[in-house]
Amino acid sequence: MMTLSATDYDAIRLSVQVAIAATLFSLPFGLAVAYLITFVRFRGKVLLEVLVNLPLTLPPVVVGYFLLLLLGKNGWLGSLLNDAGIRLIFTLKAAVIASAVVGFPLLVRSLRIGMEAIDPQLIKASRSLGAPWHDTLLTVILPLSLPGLAAGSSLMFARSLGEFGATIIVAGNIPGVTQTIPLAIYEYASSPNSEHMALTLCLVSVVISMAVLFLHEILVKKMTKKN
Incomplete structure (x- = not known):
């Protein structure tokens, strides 16, 4: 029989909190970077793309x-x-930052795909009518990029739920404070008598991830049809 302890519920709650916070924190930066790479010509664009995608190739x-x-x-x-009295290491904030950095490339890549699919004639028409770049961004680019935004957000949320390597380095594995689902599973797997608890949390993680991915597919299909 599958049973969850109070510590397990804390891990689930913290995982969801970290995933939501990391996604919301990354959205404005992801939009800015995707816009720069897609629509702006400047020296060093290749370097920016490499730096953005680097967390995908590096071990967490x-x-x-x-x-x-x-x-x-x-x-x-x-x-x-x-010096300013702000402590990040071994706090939940550090877990959010770690998840944001690791999942950021997925967000930017989805946003880029959405922005690159926009008909350039619509942007030219907006500019020819005298709209400044920020008005074009808000009224043309962002609305037409919603499928990419939904896809990137859901993928980053799912990636953040499963983040382990970077999180354990900067946030530690403190039950009720920074211990997320992957960290709790790691702790259970390290104990010889807790295999069933590890399996229970694995199944919870699978259910949550599947729910997020199903929502991802539904949102993307609906938004694509609207556009």
Whole structure:
């Protein structure tokens, strides 16, 4: 019989919180980067694309270690935040940042696909009518990019739910504080008498991920039909 402890429910709650926060935090940056890569010509575009996609090719543990060097007490950004009384390492905020960095390429890639599918004549027509770039962005590009936005958000949410390597480096595995579903499964799997608890959380993770992916398919199909 599948049973969940209070710690397991905390892990599920924290996983959902981290995934939602990471997705919402990344959206404005993802939109800006996707817009730059798709519509703006500038030197260094290839370098930007490489940097954006780098977390997809690096092991998550490497990403986590780089974040630890950056955000740690002696890190460049971490020391500044520490002087301001802001602590990130081994907090839920660090888990959100780790998930955001690892899932960011999926968000940008989906947004780019959505933006590249826009008919260039619609953008030219908007510009020829005297609309400034920000008006064109808000009234033409963003509405027509909604399928890509929905796809990227759902994929990033699902990726954030399963983030492990970077999270355990910068946030640790603290039950009720930073322990998400993957971290709880890791802890159970490390204990010889907790296999059934690990399996239970694995099944919960599968159910949540399938629900997100089903929602992803439904949203993308509906928005594609509207456009």
